[in-house]
Amino acid sequence: MPKLSAIITLATSLILGIGGVWIAYNVDMLPVSASMNAPVYDELYRVLFIIGSILFIGMTALVIYSLVHFRRKPGETGDGIDLEGNISLEIFWTAIPAIVVLFVGLYSYDIYDRMGGMQPLMHDHTSHIESQSERIWGGIGSGPIETSSPNNSSSLPIELTAMQFAFIFHYPKGDIVSGELHVPVGKEISLKMESKDVIHAFWVPQFRLKQDVIPGQPTILNFTPTKTGNFPIVCAELCGPYHGGMRSNVIVDEQEDFDTWLKENTKETI
Amino acid sequence: MTLSLKPNDSPPEKLQPTGWLKYLSFSLDHKVIGLQYLVCGFLFYLIGGSLAGAIRVELTSPLSDFMPREVYNQVLTLHGTIMIFLWIVPVVNGAFGNYLIPFYVGARDMAFPRLNAVAFWLIPPSGLMLITSYFINGAAQSGWTAYPPLSITTPAAGQIIWILSVLLLGGSSIFGGINFIATILKLRRPGLRLMQLPMYCWAMLGTSILVVLSTPVLAGTLILLSFDIVAHTGFFNPSLGGNVIVYQHLFWFYSHPAVYIMVLPAFGLVSEILPIHSRKPLFGYTTMVFSIMGIVVLGLVVWAHHMFTSGTPPWMRLFFTIATAFIAVPTGIKFFNWVATLWGGKISLNGAMLFSCGFIINFVLGGITGVALAQVPFDVHVHDTYFVVAHFHYIVYGGSVFVIFSSIYHWFPKFTGKMLNENLGRFHFIITFIGFNLCFAPQHWLGLNGMPRRVAEYDPQFQLINQISSVGALLMALSTLPFLWNIFQSILYGDDAGNNPWDALTPEWLTSSPPPVENWEGDAPLVVEPYGYGEKHSIETEAQKK
Numbered sequence A: 001m002p003k004l005s006a007i008i009t010l011a012t013s014l015i016l017g018i019g020g021v022w023i024a025y026n027v028d029m030l031p032v033s034a035s036m037n038a039p040v041y042d043e044l045y046r047v048l049f050i051i052g053s054i055l056f057i058g059m060t061a062l063v064i065y066s067l068v069h070f071r072r073k074p075g076e077t078g079d080g081i082d083l084e085g086n087i088s089l090e091i092f093w094t095a096i097p098a099i100v101v102l103f104v105g106l107y108s109y110d111i112y113d114r115m116g117g118m119q120p121l122m123h124d125h126t127s128h129i130e131s132q133s134e135r136i137w138g139g140i141g142s143g144p145i146e147t148s149s150p151n152n153s154s155s156l157p158i159e160l161t162a163m164q165f166a167f168i169f170h171y172p173k174g175d176i177v178s179g180e181l182h183v184p185v186g187k188e189i190s191l192k193m194e195s196k197d198v199i200h201a202f203w204v205p206q207f208r209l210k211q212d213v214i215p216g217q218p219t220i221l222n223f224t225p226t227k228t229g230n231f232p233i234v235c236a237e238l239c240g241p242y243h244g245g246m247r248s249n250v251i252v253d254e255q256e257d258f259d260t261w262l263k264e265n266t267k268e269t270i
Numbered sequence B: 001m002t003l004s005l006k007p008n009d010s011p012p013e014k015l016q017p018t019g020w021l022k023y024l025s026f027s028l029d030h031k032v033i034g035l036q037y038l039v040c041g042f043l044f045y046l047i048g049g050s051l052a053g054a055i056r057v058e059l060t061s062p063l064s065d066f067m068p069r070e071v072y073n074q075v076l077t078l079h080g081t082i083m084i085f086l087w088i089v090p091v092v093n094g095a096f097g098n099y100l101i102p103f104y105v106g107a108r109d110m111a112f113p114r115l116n117a118v119a120f121w122l123i124p125p126s127g128l129m130l131i132t133s134y135f136i137n138g139a140a141q142s143g144w145t146a147y148p149p150l151s152i153t154t155p156a157a158g159q160i161i162w163i164l165s166v167l168l169l170g171g172s173s174i175f176g177g178i179n180f181i182a183t184i185l186k187l188r189r190p191g192l193r194l195m196q197l198p199m200y201c202w203a204m205l206g207t208s209i210l211v212v213l214s215t216p217v218l219a220g221t222l223i224l225l226s227f228d229i230v231a232h233t234g235f236f237n238p239s240l241g242g243n244v245i246v247y248q249h250l251f252w253f254y255s256h257p258a259v260y261i262m263v264l265p266a267f268g269l270v271s272e273i274l275p276i277h278s279r280k281p282l283f284g285y286t287t288m289v290f291s292i293m294g295i296v297v298l299g300l301v302v303w304a305h306h307m308f309t310s311g312t313p314p315w316m317r318l319f320f321t322i323a324t325a326f327i328a329v330p331t332g333i334k335f336f337n338w339v340a341t342l343w344g345g346k347i348s349l350n351g352a353m354l355f356s357c358g359f360i361i362n363f364v365l366g367g368i369t370g371v372a373l374a375q376v377p378f379d380v381h382v383h384d385t386y387f388v389v390a391h392f393h394y395i396v397y398g399g400s401v402f403v404i405f406s407s408i409y410h411w412f413p414k415f416t417g418k419m420l421n422e423n424l425g426r427f428h429f430i431i432t433f434i435g436f437n438l439c440f441a442p443q444h445w446l447g448l449n450g451m452p453r454r455v456a457e458y459d460p461q462f463q464l465i466n467q468i469s470s471v472g473a474l475l476m477a478l479s480t481l482p483f484l485w486n487i488f489q490s491i492l493y494g495d496d497a498g499n500n501p502w503d504a505l506t507p508e509w510l511t512s513s514p515p516p517v518e519n520w521e522g523d524a525p526l527v528v529e530p531y532g533y534g535e536k537h538s539i540e541t542e543a544q545k546k
Helices: A002-026 A037-069 A087-114 A119-123 A255-265 B020-024 B030-058 B069-105 B113-121 B123-135 B156-186 B199-230 B244-278 B285-299 B303-307 B314-326 B328-342 B351-374 B376-382 B386-416 B422-449 B460-493 B535-545
Strands: A155-163 A166-171 A176-178 A181-184 A188-195 A200-204 A209-213 A219-223 A229-235 A247-253
Touching: A002 A037, A037 A087, A037 B328, A037 B351, A037 B376, A087 B314, A087 B328, A087 B376, A155 A181, A155 A200, A166 A181, A176 A255, A181 A255, A188 A200, A188 A209, A209 A219, A209 B376, A247 A255, B020 B030, B030 B069, B030 B113, B030 B123, B030 B386, B030 B460, B069 B113, B069 B123, B069 B156, B069 B199, B069 B244, B069 B386, B113 B123, B113 B156, B123 B156, B156 B199, B199 B244, B199 B285, B244 B285, B244 B303, B244 B328, B244 B351, B244 B386, B285 B328, B303 B314, B314 B328, B314 B351, B314 B376, B328 B351, B351 B376, B351 B386, B351 B422, B376 B422, B386 B422, B386 B460, B422 B460
Parallel strands: A155 A188, A181 A247
Antiparallel strands: A155 A166, A166 A176, A188 A219, A200 A209, A200 A229, A229 A247
16 A cells, blocks of 8 residues: 555656746746846746746645645544654655755856846945945946946946826937937847936836936946837836836837937037 | 732632623623723624725716725725734734633633723723824825824824824723733733643744734834824935835834734634534644744734835845745645645535634635745736735735634634524625635636726726625625624523533633633643544543433
């Protein structure tokens, strides 16, 4: 008998594991991915989804099985078995979650690093930053702080001012002010954000990026769009009555189209 | 005059009013106060639920067309505040704690009966104040988090009343916490050791430590915020040199432990209910105790995971990710132990058992999304979206509120001496479980796909899913009806419960239903094995019968 129950347990775990992987690969719940950040995010999401599905289906199945199998049949009296605990079992299910959590933690650290999240740390202690009158925080995905300086050609600097209830984008190159964000595909954008009034948040679901836009605390958010198209910018921090209406668009163009747009809108110097 | 009791003291006779009027009086009886908390909390639950209904009606269409935008923000602020501070916290702590803890430690009342009554009577006026603020210039509209600068710039009257009300409720909570710690540690019946206490005592001890350590921080923060509003100081006002992030740190230093203040007592209650209705000992008593204390310690050092998209430095994000994810370990132990408690039992599928099992299933999902949200890279996409809304409703509704219903089914016979109708109870469970999952499961998808929380209007592509969610909310509202019918019907015409309808071993069942003012006639029973169910127990009871 113990042999049979071991085989059943093993088979159920296998089915559960395969089921979890199948669900994570076949149930697609995320919007299109449109930034360099997004595929990395989706990878993490998938791993979390696999682990989550296995745990959830397994626990639910255990509870339902117990309720059905061990239910009190009509006319049955007396109590269940005398089982007050089992040290090795308890050690087992302390260790399993600990290992899973440790794995998830290390894995998400790796993802975080690949998204560029750890980079500002390396520059935290340089005198370069301390000498600045304002301390600039890096959002996740922000590259080294230096790339945000306008004279660095590798990234396109754009300034975002958020206010109740609009996003205003300013392009230092060409001195353009726009209510929509125009960016070229495949180029790193360095968005310097600050709020005029209350806290807002800049969120592009297709980029898998969100960063609060905070009054009195400028923040840098770096990202690289990888897909042309029109994606929503959503304010994700309660900012007043029209919070739900505080939306805009990011328009990702081919480089040539972007250059044309830039040229057309550049203020002519008289 | 101060009043405090020693073990085996009886509360002074003249202080106990009699008849149903005692429930409206400044009674010092812990059982009366417990029921006052429960009924008062339930009334606020109905109000908070109606507000949730209004939100779900507004969200059936993508436009803001059901109520003015300002009113919508007031409604969501009141909904959150009422459900947390006037329903879940007072009921899982105040109601069941006051009713059960003196029984469990073998005392005749709480350590400080008068402080106990004061703690309860702070609640109705603060609740009424909060609700009436809607009629005076409008209620607070900056969410239950009241982040500055929004809370400083919205109309001041509503915000100040909100702060006063939350301060009073926090005071009530601290009084209760001190009382529970004193009662559990100092009022134990001689001969009863700490490791022999029912699990709910440990849960309440852990919770009360959190309450006493973290609530004062919220109080201080809100007082500073009120200075910013009325005296135009600049603690959190960036235009006067203040810092808005500091507020968030201080706020979440209380408000994350607040989640454990809502769920730890629920964990304790489930640990009482499962063994009785599956006729088995609680699995792994010692690991359960240690995991509660583990959750308490970790719960104090995870607050900044609410701020991953605020301006937080990378090291902080990493630390809080790891600390938060590790809460899954002690929590996981508890869930495995509960399932092991069911295993091999003789389970009665009644209202109490079904709601407890519904809690396990819901909370596991909420816990899994919680571990996911703890991961910074995952969180930056879904933070402040409907994914988070779904997550925390799985924790506080699917978790705590399911346990509250389970506990009402379990202890109603003790409260009233009458049995509830179990068929209606099962019906209530099925409707609630389906309604709840229909309402909140689709919201995970909404959040992942781009719907932020706290909005009155949204992208039209989300309309269908929002309507499905609203149908779920309607089912949840309707599920209250069989429950209320069951309660009133049973109080009036219910079967007599007898002293111990569940054949339970914990001390509250070893007295009459409802119990006398002094809890037991004669000495308090010494229960050293609160979970001594199982074959051994049934053989003993058989022998006694013969």
